[in-house]
Amino acid sequence: MTIDGKIADKTGSAARFSSASDLTHLETQLSQTDGVIFGASTLRAYGTSLSIRQEELLQWRQQQGKPPQPVQIVYSASGNLDPGARFFRQPFPRWLLTTQEGSHLWESEKHSGFDRIIISADSEAQNLSHLYDCGLKRLAIIGGGKLIASLLAEDLIDELWLTLCPWILGGVTAPTPVGGEGFLADTAKRFQLLSSQILGEEVFLHYRCVR
Numbered sequence: 047m048t049i050d051g052k053i054a055d056k057t058g059s060a061a062r063f064s065s066a067s068d069l070t071h072l073e074t075q076l077s078q079t080d081g082v083i084f085g086a087s088t089l090r091a092y093g094t095s096l097s098i099r100q101e102e103l104l105q106w107r108q109q110q111g112k113p114p115q116p117v118q119i120v121y122s123a124s125g126n127l128d129p130g131a132r133f134f135r136q137p138f139p140r141w142l143l144t145t146q147e148g149s150h151l152w153e154s155e156k157h158s159g160f161d162r163i164i165i166s167a168d169s170e171a172q173n174l175s176h177l178y179d180c181g182l183k184r185l186a187i188i189g190g191g192k193l194i195a196s197l198l199a200e201d202l203i204d205e206l207w208l209t210l211c212p213w214i215l216g217g218v219t220a221p222t223p224v225g226g227e228g229f230l231a232d233t234a235k236r237f238q239l240l241s242s243q244i245l246g247e248e249v250f251l252h253y254r255c256v257r
């Protein structure tokens with residue numbers, strides 16, 4: 047995020063303000079997961095997701111007995127996604143978590159871009175529990191703010207990695223790491239700082255949620 051706490055500009059465009067070091071850091075974190083979750087608006091903004099490409103990370107996954115790529119899981123209640131997006135041609139497994147209505151859009155042969163379609167349960171805890179039962183034990187949630195807010199609201203996030211980038215985007219409508227309705231001060235989610243590192247002009251922060 048930028049130093050004024052924005053994860054995109056006010057138009058909700060893709061965030062391209064972090065350095066190559068941050069992308070390497072992100073790829074390293076993602077390589078340790080079984081699945082990567084993101085909201086539909088994030089996919090609409092980028093049209094792609096990040097695959098694991100570094101040879102040593104691919105080798106590490108192989109040594110751990112993991113498939114080459116984590117599963118990419120899109121959360122989209124509406125199912126309203128562009129089937130022509132490059133995401134659907136990227137080399138990783140794709141799952142969709144959606145509603146009954148949203149699933150109908152992807153059941154035809156024409157739109158068979160997903161390897162698995164999961165109908166969203168009543169709570170985010172149930173959704174994550176289902177993914178766990180499908181073999182996805184370690185998950186990364188890469189945004190956006192709306193999805194992260196709904197997972198935080200149910201205390202489902204254990205760790206937070208945040209990179210501060212030396213930009214200011216401003217604007218009250220620009221998305222932040224946590225959207226939603228917000229928490230009151232006395233119910234704020236609390237975190238413990240585990241590590242901080244300065245690399246170039248960016249600050250890499252790692253927190254653990256305190257429950």
Ligand SMILES: NC(=O)c1ccc[n+]([C@@H]2O[C@H](COP(=O)([O-])OP(=O)(O)OC[C@H]3O[C@@H](n4cnc5c(N)ncnc54)[C@H](OP(=O)(O)O)[C@@H]3O)[C@@H](O)[C@H]2O)c1
Pocket residue numbers: 047052053054055057058059060061084085086087088089091092121122123124125126143144145166170188189190191192193194196221225
């Ligand atoms: N700087 C960064 O690192 C970073 C990272 C990620 C994203 N971003 C930025 O963040 C912005 C998007 O964030 P956002 O907060 O607006 O949206 P978002 O969280 O990416 O997506 C929200 C959408 O996700 C779907 N969704 C969320 N929870 C769901 C659930 N439980 N079940 C089914 N679907 C669910 C809904 O999709 P439907 O509308 O289809 O129903 C909802 O409208 C973009 O501008 C992007 O560039 C920045």
